[in-house]
Amino acid sequence: MYNKPLPSAHWPPYAYPFHGHLLDAWPAGWPDWRGWPERPWTDGNPWSRQTSPLSGGPERVSERHSHTQHVDWHSLYPREVILRGPADRKRVALTFDDGPDQVWTPQILRILAQYAVKATFMCVGRRVQEHPQVLQWLVREGHEVGNHTFSHPNLTKIPLVEVRNQIVQTENEIHRVSGVRPRFFRPPYGALSDEVIREVRALGDIIIFWDVDSLDWARLTAVQVATNVLAHTAPGTIILMHSAGGNGESLANTVQALPYIIQTLREQGYTFTTVSDLLGQPAYKS
Numbered sequence: 301m302y303n304k305p306l307p308s309a310h311w312p313p314y315a316y317p318f319h320g321h322l323l324d325a326w327p328a329g330w331p332d333w334r335g336w337p338e339r340p341w342t343d344g345n346p347w348s349r350q351t352s353p354l355s356g357g358p359e360r361v362s363e364r365h366s367h368t369q370h371v372d373w374h375s376l377y378p379r380e381v382i383l384r385g386p387a388d389r390k391r392v393a394l395t396f397d398d399g400p401d402q403v404w405t406p407q408i409l410r411i412l413a414q415y416a417v418k419a420t421f422m423c424v425g426r427r428v429q430e431h432p433q434v435l436q437w438l439v440r441e442g443h444e445v446g447n448h449t450f451s452h453p454n455l456t457k458i459p460l461v462e463v464r465n466q467i468v469q470t471e472n473e474i475h476r477v478s479g480v481r482p483r484f485f486r487p488p489y490g491a492l493s494d495e496v497i498r499e500v501r502a503l504g505d506i507i508i509f510w511d512v513d514s515l516d517w518a519r520l521t522a523v524q525v526a527t528n529v530l531a532h533t534a535p536g537t538i539i540l541m542h543s544a545g546g547n548g549e550s551l552a553n554t555v556q557a558l559p560y561i562i563q564t565l566r567e568q569g570y571t572f573t574t575v576s577d578l579l580g581q582p583a584y585k586s
């Protein structure tokens with residue numbers, strides 16, 4: 301279907317992720333990992349560099365809800381649950397879930413900078429706490445931040461008071477680290493209930509789903525990830541990808557597919573924007 305090969309210059313892009321690629325633009329205050337990979341790793345696998353676990357597991361687990369259910373939630377709550385933006389212009393929003401981390405998020409930031417693309421990152425509060433400089437870097441680059449809970453539980457399986465804590469704690473952590481208070485909220489696994497929606501609304505947030513899923517969490521090849529996105533994108537699309545995974549989980553497919561996706565959609569006349577710009581709504585509480 302797509303005869304243009306994936307850009308080989310990006311493969312493998314991360315043999316030494318912090319050598320060469322990032323050195324020319326080393327962010328101020330960024331920890332100096334230029335000795336990597338000589339750094340001692342606990343289990344010998346550099347990709348399992350510790351970041352906090354996702355308490356319900358990564359998106360691929362059976363917790364995941366179907367897109368049909370998302371469409372149903374949107375029809376029940378059209379203002380509170382958003383699937384996509386207006387279709388009047390060839391604009392799309394890239395969204396990246398589950399970060400920040402120190403392995404994959406920096407590589408994604410590097411690619412977005414290279415192509416001058418602004419995106420929206422749905423962040424996990426505990427990981428913001430662990431990797432504050434990555435969040436600060438991301439915000440400085442002009443990307444947008446949304447709330448993806450504190451520890452990534454399935455919100456339909458925990459008490460409502462805990463749902464509230466998950467959202468508020470994350471908002472506070474993001475605010476402490478970066479000075480912004482996100483209005484955009486994305487529930488892990490896309491799992492919702494009427495009670496969760498009411499809680500989110502009471503906190504002044506809106507729920508941002510997606511209409512195009514890269515399925516980059518599903519152990520697909522980069523070509524499959526790119527095809528999932530390119531075959532389904534339309535004007536106003538919100539694209540779901542990931543900028544971190546479960547501990548030790550590889551997002552090499554995302555990193556490899558991303559430049560190709562950006563180039564191809566641009567060739568088709570699309571521009572990339574943030575969720576707030578796409579929706580014409582503020583990203584943050586004032």
Ligand SMILES: [Zn+2]
Nearest residue numbers: 359397398488
């Ligand atoms: Zn997630």
